Amino acid sequence: MGFFDSLILLLDSTVRLTVPLLLACLAGLYSERAGIFDIGLEGKMLAGAFGAAVVAALTGSAWLGLFAGIGVSMAMALIHGVASITFRGNQIISGVAINFLAAGLTTLLGQTWFKQGGRTPQLNGDARFNGFDFPFADQLADVPVIGGIYSELLSGHNILVYAAFFAVPITYFVLFRTRFGLRLRASGENPKAVDTAGVNVNMMRFKAVLITGILCGIAGAYLSTGMSSGFVKDMTAGRGFIALAALIFAKWMPVPALYACLLFGFLSALGNFMQGAELPIIGEVPVQLIQALPYILTVVLLAGFIGKAVGPKAGGIPYVKER
Amino acid sequence: MIVRKPLPRWADLVLVPFLNLTLAFLISGLVVLIIGENPLEAVKILLYGAFGYGEGLGYTLHFATNFVFAGLAFSIASHAGQFNIGAEGQAYVAGLGAILVALALDQTHWLLVMPLAMIAAGALGGFWGFVPGYLAAKRGSHVVITTIMFNFIASAFMVYMLNNVLKEPSNMAPESATVVNAGKMPQLREWWDYFGYSPLNVMFFVAILALIATYILLWRTELGYKIRTMGQNPNAAHYAGISNSAIVMIAMTIAGAVAGMIALNEVLGVQNRLVLDFVFGYGFVGIAVGLMGRNHPIGIALAAVLFGALYQGGQELAFMMPAVTREMILVIQALVILFTGAMEGLFRGPLEMMFGMLEFSKSDTKDDAAASSKS
Structure with missing residues (x-):
């Protein structure tokens, strides 16, 4: 296999691995921009993956599964909202609780319903989101360079992959070009000003948290019904936290979020690719180092050694209306 | 008009946690009902499994030992105003120090191994706490994010160390060599067979000492006073001449070192060798322990x-009730964290209102009495 073919394979795998990160990262973007920290992205994604796989397995429809995944994830988001907005609880603690709740409930219910050690039944056919080919993908496949890029890299993914990338410009538009977006961002920067303008800060934050739920649900559905064929215990494997790292890396901006997720997606694809591979001169590169790179980079960035990441000013602080 | 006053001390310390816990357990019972088992039966099994016989009690106290260290690691940092959710990673890297000392000195005596292993584990765990502390104090990074990242970095680092450095050539599994002599922590069952096969060991006493030492440190020393002042009001601390950045670093280092003691209890007390993911979430539970324990x-x-009993009783439950798996522990844990931690305000508001009304009527009668005595 030539160098170019390997590169295309690596990039193709990058795209697949970027999608859940990107969806979760954009999810976190809405919540954190509105002033609600969310370290429960992981848990919501896991719950969404489980909901999607269960309903897809029972009904045989990936689309119904997707809606179920979104619903379950939104329910989790609502818990986070009630705890941290209504009861002004600590947002970090609520996030930790949601991660535990999702990890426990998914396996427990999965075992109760399907008795396969926490797995859901294997999904095939319409119960999964299958890839579809672009027009002329087959004919162009043999054309050098263009064929590889068009037929392998761009074509042949499932609908959720394209939706994830499409969500980036939409998020940019919603947050920076609409009144809703301005109010949402203001709730995270200066909630008092939003309140003075006669807008309900807590309602804005609830809306943001629910959007987070929707996007996490899609990310979860992609994991269990798109990328794999069914739910497996702990299948998010820390992706929610990498997404959080990407969000900080992107300094809470939508388009940089895409780049950060592509970078971190590439690193995890590279990690899989390099398993046991020997490089000239350097020798065997420890896979663990590549896997840890997103976290190390984020720590370095946060410390201000490469630029400075400053989050929304009112993030993490419950809003108390003056009376 | 009803004026909201802060709750009386007993209500704040006892009543609120009790109501929150009750709610968490009620919902857990509902989950048991949903998966088709009898919740009352489950409670019976859980309580008997945790306290009913020597071996069960031994396991409960063994788990509690881990949770004491994890809870202290959260609380000490918390007193300095830092949210340390990195006990998991701090304990994980500390395992390296514990096992290296124990393997090197396996042919000596446990009285020599134990203090040295504690120092080594404490140093590594402390370092893993110090770095986020340093970054927070000097570079302004958020401790929550940095400690989350450090948990993952620790995990990748340990996988590398176990696979590439510590693994025995003859062994396929990624684990270190086994300690057989002095490296093992003495088990309480060697002196008192009441505890059956439970791995309760001398680290239990270290945990008790750590609790006492923490009390003395925080409330009876100058350093503790500085830590608490800094946590409550960094500006006041600064004007009083306390170096805030030094205090943050010191508190985070102590927290990491205390978390490192989990490594001795698990690596040298149970496994006798370093294995993957031996911390098993104990560090995260420490957050709940610290919160519930009001630091x-x-x-x-x-x-x-309480959490030790949940762990041990939960394992017994998974064994006795086929529909209940080990993950039930996670669910109960999540609900306890949710209701005692994040939704703590759920009962506080109504209670404040209730107590406010009581106070109001009480002061009314007092005024009446005063008025009548005058006349």
Whole structure:
């Protein structure tokens, strides 16, 4: 296999691995921009993956599964909202609780319903989101360079992959070009000003948290019904936290979020690719180092050694209306 | 008009946690009902499994030992105003120090191994706490994010160390060599067979000492005073001449070192070798233990026993009730964290209102009495 073919394979795998990160990262973007920290992205994604796989397995429809995944994830988001907005609880603690709740409930219910050690039944056919080919993908496949890029890299993914990338410009538009977006961002920067303008800060934050739920649900559905064929215990494997790292890396901006997720997606694809591979001169590169790179980079960035990441000013602080 | 006043001390310390816990357990019972088992039966099994016989009690106290260290690691940092959710990673890297000392000195005596292993584990765990502390104090990074990242970095680092450095050539599994002699922590069952096969070991006493030492440190020393002042009001601390950045670093280092003691209890007390993911979430539970214990050693001790009982009783439950899996523990844990931590305000508001009304009517009668005595 030539160098170019390997590169295309690596990039193709990058795209697949970027999608859940990107969806979760954009999810976190809405919540954190509105002033609600969310370290429960992981848990919501896991719950969404489980909901999607269960309903897809029972009904045989990936689309119904997707809606179920979104619903379950939104329910989790609502818990986070009630705890941290209504009861002004600590947002970090609520996030930790949601991660535990999702990890426990998914396996427990999965075992109760399907008795396969926490797995859901294997999904095939319409119960999964299958890839579809672009027009002329087959004919162009043999054309050098263009064929590889068009037929392998761009074509042949499932609908959720394209939706994830499409969500980036939409998020940019919603947050920076609409009144809703301005109010949402203001709730995270200066909630008092939003309140003075006669807008309900807590309602804005609830809306943001629910959007987070929707996007996490899609990310979860992609994991269990798109990328794999069914739910497996702990299948998010820390992706929610990498997404959080990407969000900080992107300094809470939508388009940089895409780049950060592509970078971190590439690193995890590279990690899989390099398993046991020997490089000239350097020798065997420890896979663990590549896997840890997103976290190390984020720590370095946060410390201000490469630029400075400053989050929304009112993030993490419950809003108390003056009376 | 009803004026909202802060709750009386007893209500704040006892009533609110009790109501929150009750709610968490009620919902857990509902989950048991949903998966088709009898919740009352489950409670019976859980309680008997945790306290009913020697071996069960031994396991409960063994788990509680871990939770005391994890809870203290959260609370000490918390007193300095830092949210340390990195006990998991701090304990994980500390395992390296514990096993290296124990393997090197396996042919000596446990009285030599134990203090040295504690120093080594404490140093590594402390370092893993110091770096986020340093970054927070000097570079302004958020401790929550940095400690989350450090948990993952620790995990990748340990996988590398176990696979590439510590693994025995003859062994396929990624684990270190086994300690057979002095490296093992003495088990309480060697002196008192009441505890059956439970791995309760001398680290239990270290945990008790750590609780007392933390109390003395925080409430009876100058450093503790500085830590608490800094946590409550960094500006006041600064004007009083306290170096805030030094205090943050010191508190985070102590927290990491205390978390490192989990490594001795698990690696040298149970496994006798370093294995993957031996921390098993104990570090995260420490957050709940610290919160429920109101960051006070006595509260932490009680909360640690509660969670120890949940772990041991939950395992017994998974064994006795086929529909209940080990993950039930996670669910109960999540609900306890949710209701005692994040939704703590759920009962506080109504209670404040209730107590406010009581106070109001009481002061009314007092005024009446005063008026009548005058006349």
